[in-house]
Amino acid sequence: MRTIIEGMAGELAGVPGVVGVVLGGSRARGEHRPESDWDLGVYYRGDLDLDALRAxxxxxxxxxxxxxxGPWVNGGAWLTVDEVPVDWILRDLDRVERIWADCRAGRYEVGVQAGHPLGFWSPCYPGELALGQVLADPGGELTRLRDELGGYPEPLRAALTAGTWEADFLLAGAAKGAARADTLYVALCLSRAVGVLVQALYADARRWCLNEKGAFDVAAALPGAPAGFGPRARALLAAPGATPEELTATVAAARTLVDDTVTALRASAG
Structure with missing residues (x-):
């Protein structure tokens, strides 16, 4: 199958507008299962010949x-090759380079994107390339950019760890929702607060977080996570409660988890 994928990447690289192709996802990181998809990032500039892609x-x-x-997962296609899913995911290389410049300056965005319930975090763009395998790169642009990515930018680490303020803000709102037994609002606040902590823990460890899938378990095992982070967060998300009393107790436990995470992050930063 690898030979087929490499041949496909070469053909994609010949489409007008395509700069190169990168293998991403679990296959690139060596964390795949036999049934895992093959994710191909199709990097392009300017006008892309969609008719050639369709052919x-x-x-x-x-x-x-x-x-x-959507605005962040630009487009692409879902194929099946020898009964194995193969995904083409379009990436605007000019935009990837702009986001990389932002990351080096400690700036990031979180955008609304279908399929990303916690939002699309812009550092995913350079992270995909940093963790991917370049399969086709006729002009050498992707290889040069991947080499430039190098280590995790310290300004981005500082910005994402400082972003834990949002978790506090969310829990302040969740406390009001708990008093009204507004289960949906409380649950949404809790899940996003935990997601913000996960992003901060990844950044503290100088690891790229590409999306929500599997990120929680990785974050819980990182050295910078506070004691019991995994079980405590799971308990909050699994059964926040239905009554004002139950929801209020859950929010209080979440606040303690946030405080402990922030303390651990500060200790890690020295």
Missing amino acids: LAGPGVEVAGPGDW
């Missing part, structure tokens, strides 16, 4: 153009 994808495969899947 390459073959009949019956819908190819979504830039913006069709």
Whole structure:
């Protein structure tokens, strides 16, 4: 299958507008299972020849153009090759480079994107390339950018760890929702607060966090996580409660978890 994927990457790189192709996801990191998808990041500049992409994808495969899947996951296609899912994911290389410059300056964005319940965190763009495997790169641009990524930017680490203020803000709102037994609002606040902590723990460890999938378990095992982070957060998210009393107790426990995480992050930073 690897040979087929490499051949496909070479064909994609020949499409007008395509700069190169990168293998991403669990396959690139060596963390895949036999049934795992093959994720191909198709990096392009300017106008992209969608007709050529559609011809390459073959009949019956819908190819979504830039913006069709939302503002951050630009577009792409879902294919099946030898009964194995293969995903093409479009990436605007000019935008990736702008986001990388932001990350080096300690700036990041969180955008609304279908399929990303905690939002799309912009450092994912350079992170995908840093953790990916370049399969096709005729002009050498992706290889040069990947080499430039190097280590995790310290300004980004500082910005994401400082972003734990949002978790405190969310819990202040959740406390009011708990008093009204507003379970949906409290649950949303709790899940996002934990997500913010996960991002901070990844950044503290100087690791790229690409999306929500599996991120919690990784964060819970990181050296900078406070004692019992995993079980405590799971308990909050699994059963926040239904009554004002139950919800209020859950929010109080969440506040303690946030405080302990912030303390651990400060200690890690020295």
